[in-house]
Amino acid sequence: MNEQIRREFQVLGKPTPKKDAPLKAAGRAEFADDINMPGMLHGKLLRSPHPHARIVSIDTSRAAALPGVRAVITGKDFPGVRYGNLPRTRDYLPLAIDTVRYIGEEVAAVAAIDEDTAEEALDLLQVEYELLPAVFEPEEAMKPGAPQLHAPAPGNISAHTESQFGDVAAAFAEADYVREDVFETHAVKQGMLEPHACVGVWDSFGKATLWSCKMSPYTVWRQLAMGLDIKPSDIRVVQTYVGGGFSGGKQEAMPMDFCALMLSKKTGRPVKFVHTMEEVLTIGHMRHPMKIWLRTGTTKDGRILAQHCKLLANGGAYSSIGGFSIFLAGAMLNLPYRVPNMKFESDRVYTNNGFCGALRGHTVVQMCFARDSQLERIAEDLGIDPLEIRRRNALHDGDVTPNGFRINTFAFDECITRVAEMSGWYSKRGKLPKYRGIGFGCGAHLSGARLMGHSASAAEIRMLEDGTVHLTTGSTDVGQGVETVMSMIAAEVLGVEVDDVNYLKVDSAATPLDPGTFGSRVTLFTGNAVKQAAEEVCRQLAEIAGERMGVDQQDLVFRKREIINRKDERQRVSLKEIVRWAMFQQGRVITGRGTYGASEEKIDFQTGQGNLSPAYNPTACAVEVEVDPETGFVDVVGLWGADDSGTPLNPMAVRGQVIGAAVMSIGHALYENLIRVDGKVMNPSFRDYKMPQATDLPKLADFQHANVITWEPEGPFGAKEAGQGAGTGVIAALANAIYDATGVRLTRLPMTPESILFGLKGVQQQKGNRGP
Amino acid sequence: MTYLKRLPKFEYVSPRSLDEVCGLIAGTSDDEVMLLAGGTDAILQMRRRERVPRRVIGLKGVAELEFVRERADGSLAIGAMTALHTLLSAPAVSQRYDLLRETTAQIGGPELRNVATIGGNIAGALPCADLPPALMTLGARIRLSSQRGDRWLPLDEFFPEFGRTVAEDDELVAEISLPRPASNSGGTYLKFHDRHSMDMTVVGVSAFVVLDDDGRTFRDLKLAYANGAPTVFRARRAETVLRGHALTDEGLEAVAETACAESSPRTSWRANGEYRLELIRALTKRAIRLAWGKASSRKGTKP
Amino acid sequence: MIDLIPVSLRVNGVRYDIDIRPWRTLLEVLRESLGMTGTKRSCGEGQCGTCTVLIDGKAVNSCLYLAVEAQGKEIATIEGPPAGDPALQQIQRSFVSKGAVQCGFCTPGMVVATKALLADNPAPSEDEIREALVGHLCRCTGYVQIVEAIQDAARGMQDAASQMAPKGSD
Incomplete structure (x- = not known):
């Protein structure tokens, strides 16, 4: 039946170029930095040079007196209300008031007639600091007597979670085999190419408007209201094109947003801010560096009986969504495996570094690196084939995990099979030349999380008199293809072409409320809402058409811009004609609304019990590497991945997402590392923060991806997420491949040539010690 | 925090001849005047406020500094303002100076090579610069010009210490001269960096080998290093180890050992000195082998 | 100090006579003086390639190129010539x-x-x-x-x- 539905797709399921691609390829898509308004001023932020200090005083007089400077503001120009994501973790301020907690924190802002003058003015701001002791590592920060970052968080514990399912102690006691390992992950950045940028206008009637490249405009809208202490209805957030997001700060209100508005209020002019890449790489929003202690007990045939994980996350100076970050790590510890007994304890600790939050794959990536590296060691110790141990422990359709995840569709086994075939696993593993190796890695993700606060999505469709479709939701395209897949869903239901659907960017004054783009929620959540809205429009149009055609509306189908009597296909009327009739003769506005709230299922965030997402997707990949034994250099020569993204609605976009996610993970595993020395980022530059280039990746022929197609009942037309899961298994696969090639087991990221070379020396020494 | 700011204010002049340039820099100091060649490093230095010149002298309009010419004596003359891209496409370079072509191709990407110049890569005096080691092993001499006249010196003697050259404030690098390589010679430059491309060099090793007429022993070996020490340098003692000898594993080990002893790579957040030494050891051997291979295959071909 | 200097830039076949400050990069002049925002600014140091334009047919990073030095050269940007390319x-x-x-x-x-x-x-x-x-x-x-x-x-x-x-x- 599912096959049949797919075959009958008119629009969905066909590789479809992004609707906005022609505009973007022509350089005519307007990004936030491209906005220019008459009289516009340019803003710049002064940042703290100290990791931890009290602000004694700020003298703005010299800066204010510089010709061309129009206004200077400090933290005291704001109401002093903290903002953030959860009531308990609201610790951001638009500008620091009395304390700075990391190098790069925003202290003051200026608006001037041009960027040069604004920069010059920063040098004239005189800030007197009283230095405070600083702490950079979580272990140090938790010690008694350590410098305290936030009064409400004794011991610098920013967040703590604990959960236990099943009888972990008994399961370990029963286990034939138990091993413990410690893994360490590092600070990495989102690396979107578009720096944060915004333009703010606060008019004399008290209405504040922000144009910005936001992934989650409504989150920004609420946070602006919070930090400015004004009504949300006095604020409007308008989304521009977004030049990459990955949760690099574009999901929240940032100091630049507050300052653009406040400086506009003071000057009566539009004010634009654009970060330099140095600022982007220095400030917060990065992946949590973690120490992961993982203990696993299995039967002698490699079946996992229990896992116990202790995790320590270096959260940096502020909360961001760090509480959820570590919760998610625990919740996703088991996937894609069956782990009947599991225990998870974790602390997120404040330190005087840039703060950490989400980044593609969120904390699932770190957990998968640890777990799938360890699983490989278990397989080796027990003499089990690495693929076989994964199959033995694989979750399947219909499983319910001990923490309450209800798995509808989960083609993990098929993913493993496909990767084995594509990569030639069995002809390669153990048979490759020396220093060449192949490794396997698996992961999983969810299709949007049910959250404590705003979780649901909505969509609205209005028919226009020419038969085209005006579609609005609160979900933003950040490059992943939202505007295209939402248009495709609407077009599929309404029987029109993708180009007939006009998908508007988010504007808090006009588009439905939505939590935004994150957590792989959009295709499933917003997609369901769009489908429902389109169905509602069809119902209304069918009613009118049925009456006019004298046909039972149940018999009407929507296809090729026409409404057709399925019992007598000669009876048909164009969509346009019906819409015009409804509008012109009846004065009706044909609109349809849809919502999706993923049901009202409750997640217990204390115990971790509950079905966190409507759908879950597994992923598997194999990576082949060649290691230079004299330098430790790793050449990634092949990557083969398979994912169960449900039914790919736009295969072109799905392919783009999964390959992009895999490549980002290669970068994070091998090249990228945000190096901090005493809280100072040493490499805030694309010269030294090294993301993969086109030459760093396998050739087209050895870089393949397959979709294992399932029909997810919760998804719109069977779809699940695609943008994050595919990156989760890659790092472990690389670690396992490097081990296969060299015998060096790396448990610490990044896997640098240096660590491999010295690891090789260690391996050779051990061999020497053991004798021939 | 040091911001990458917008450029500082400066006066800009665009001389048309070398004489004019020499006149403009005569009697000035480096603090007040900056020569702008390709600008790919210089603009960043100014944006980081490492240099805030009062006046920038743009060299892009000095046509007489842009040339690749074979001289009657068989040597190759390269104008300092020759872009890396031009070097790559110059037939003389491809035909006779494979080491130079290979090194140039490893620098940056096309956009950078279209603008960056050979003179800029030398005069920047960076220990990680890639061209100086290759040019040193090819026996490069450079011409420094000033109103006082020209002087020639071996490139080996150009970098006395980190970030400095022996050029006086009123001198500029005008020309690079390379002797014609012997027929039975070959060279290679191995640049190690974390990614495949577009990286700062962690360690760079240039080896240039001249075989004896019988093709079995080293007549000459030259070795030079990027990031092996505070300046680009030649490992002169290591160069002597194999002279007159055949290529053997033990010999290579000895050369590499000596090269390591001559090196003093620094530890920084970019790489540990200990690791750089390992690279010097490994890449020295590899570079000599490759250069030897090239020299052997060229033996007997017409120069 | 010399401030504004007149330059004549040919961009996509069209001549623009403007007065610019010598410390302006070509990227700044394209985006801020000529309103051609198709050329993007990102890393500001020649690593990301978003600001690439052609000067006399050769790709360069316009963030590392002084606008005054582009005088007399043919500049081609993503916007292309009016008649299309x-x-x-x-x-x-x-x-x-x-x-x-x-x-x-x-x-x-x-x-x-x-x-x-x-x-x-x-x-x-x-x-x-x-x-x-x-x-x-x-x-x-x-x-x-x-x-x-x-x-x-x-x-x-x-x-x-x-x-x-x-x-x-x-």
């Missing part, structure tokens, strides 16, 4: 149809660099394409679709050229 249009079509555009921030630089590549080398190998993309970061696609788009554009341009050629010339 068949090569640019073919490359843009290929980027669109092959899924090489996601967030689109790297795209203008990639497209312009591709124009320079294919002008020099109409039938580049996969390796040559990858080498040509060094200095262009893309965080969305993983480059696979970009490489495929460039291959497609090369084929498209060759097909167009062979149709233009007089009969019997092959």
Whole structure:
């Protein structure tokens, strides 16, 4: 039946170029930095040079007196209300008031007639600091007597979670085999190419408007209201094109947003801010560096009986969504495996570094690196084939995990099979030349999380008199293809072409409320809402058409811009004609609304019990590497991945997402590392923060991806997420491949040539010690 | 925090001849005047406020500094303002100076090579610069010009210490001269960096080998290093180890050992000195082998 | 100190006589003085390639190029000449149809660099394409679709050229 539905797709399921691609390829898509308004001023932020200090005083007089400077503001120009994501973790301020907690924190802002003058003015701001002791590592920060970052968080514990399912102690006691390992992950950045940028206008009637490249405009809208202490209805957030997001700060209100508005209020002019890449790489929003202690007990045939994980996350100076970050790590510890007994304890600790939050794959990536590296060691110790141990422990359709995840569709086994075939696993593993190796890695993700606060999505469709479709939701395209897949869903239901659907960017004054783009929620959540809205429009149009055609509306189908009597296909009327009739003769506005709230299922965030997402997707990949034994250099020569993204609605976009996610993970595993020395980022530059280039990746022929197609009942037309899961298994696969090639087991990221070379020396020494 | 700011204010002049340039820099100091060649490093230095010149002298309009010419004596003359891209496409370079072509191709990407110049890569005096080691092993001499006249010196003697050259404030690098390589010679430059491309060099090793007429022993070996020490340098003692000898594993080990002893790579957040030494050891051997291979295959071909 | 200096820039075949300050980069002048915002600013140091333009046919990072030094040269940007540029249009079509555009921030630089590549080398190998993309970061696609788009554009341009050629010339 599912096959049949797919075959009958008119629009969905066909590789479809992004609707906005022609505009973007022509350089005519307007990004936030491209906005220019008459009289516009340019803003710049002064940042703290100290990791931890009290602000004694700020003298703005010299800066204010510089010709061309129009206004200077400090933290005291704001109401002093903290903002953030959860009531308990609201610790951001638009500008620091009395304390700075990391190098790069925003202290003051200026608006001037041009960027040069604004920069010059920063040098004239005189800030007197009283230095405070600083702490950079979580272990140090938790010690008694350590410098305290936030009064409400004794011991610098920013967040703590604990959960236990099943009888972990008994399961370990029963286990034939138990091993413990410690893994360490590092600070990495989102690396979107578009720096944060915004333009703010606060008019004399008290209405504040922000144009910005936001992934989650409504989150920004609420946070602006919070930090400015004004009504949300006095604020409007308008989304521009977004030049990459990955949760690099574009999901929240940032100091630049507050300052653009406040400086506009003071000057009566539009004010634009654009970060330099140095600022982007220095400030917060990065992946949590973690120490992961993982203990696993299995039967002698490699079946996992229990896992116990202790995790320590270096959260940096502020909360961001760090509480959820570590919760998610625990919740996703088991996937894609069956782990009947599991225990998870974790602390997120404040330190005087840039703060950490989400980044593609969120904390699932770190957990998968640890777990799938360890699983490989278990397989080796027990003499089990690495693929076989994964199959033995694989979750399947219909499983319910001990923490309450209800798995509808989960083609993990098929993913493993496909990767084995594509990569030639069995002809390669153990048979490759020396220093060449192949490794396997698996992961999983969810299709949007049910959250404590705003979780649901909505969509609205209005028919226009020419038969085209005006579609609005609160979900933003950040490059992943939202505007295209939402248009495709609407077009599929309404029987029109993708180009007939006009998908508007988010504007808090006009588009439905939505939590935004994150957590792989959009295709499933917003997609369901769009489908429902389109169905509602069809119902209304069918009613009118049925009456006019004298046909039972149940018999009407929507296809090729026409409404057709399925019992007598000669009876048909164009969509346009019906819409015009409804509008012109009846004065009706044909609109349809849809919502999706993923049901009202409750997640217990204390115990971790509950079905966190409507759908879950597994992923598997194999990576082949060649290691230079004299330098430790790793050449990634092949990557083969398979994912169960449900039914790919736009295969072109799905392919783009999964390959992009895999490549980002290669970068994070091998090249990228945000190096901090005493809280100072040493490499805030694309010269030294090294993301993969086109030459760093396998050739087209050895870089393949397959979709294992399932029909997810919760998804719109069977779809699940695609943008994050595919990156989760890659790092472990690389670690396992490097081990296969060299015998060096790396448990610490990044896997640098240096660590491999010295690891090789260690391996050779051990061999020497053991004798021939 | 040091911001990458917008450029500082400066006066800009665009001389048309070398004489004019020499006149403009005569009697000035480096603090007040900056020569702008390709600008790919210089603009960043100014944006980081490492240099805030009062006046920038743009060299892009000095046509007489842009040339690749074979001289009657068989040597190759390269104008300092020759872009890396031009070097790559110059037939003389491809035909006779494979080491130079290979090194140039490893620098940056096309956009950078279209603008960056050979003179800029030398005069920047960076220990990680890639061209100086290759040019040193090819026996490069450079011409420094000033109103006082020209002087020639071996490139080996150009970098006395980190970030400095022996050029006086009123001198500029005008020309690079390379002797014609012997027929039975070959060279290679191995640049190690974390990614495949577009990286700062962690360690760079240039080896240039001249075989004896019988093709079995080293007549000459030259070795030079990027990031092996505070300046680009030649490992002169290591160069002597194999002279007159055949290529053997033990010999290579000895050369590499000596090269390591001559090196003093620094530890920084970019790489540990200990690791750089390992690279010097490994890449020295590899570079000599490759250069030897090239020299052997060229033996007997017409120069 | 000399402040504003008059320059005459030829951009996409159109001449612009403007007064600029000597410390302005070409990127700043294109975006801020001429309102051509298709050329993007990102890293500011020649690493990301989003600001790529052609100067006398050669791809350069406009963030590292003084605008005064572009005087008298032909500058080509993503906006293209008013009458359109068949090569640019073919490359843009290929980027669109092959899924090489996601967030689109790297795209203008990639497209312009591709124009320079294919002008020099109409039938580049996969390796040559990858080498040509060094200095262009893309965080969305993983480059696979970009490489495929460039291959497609090369084929498209060759097909167009062979149709233009007089009969019997092959």
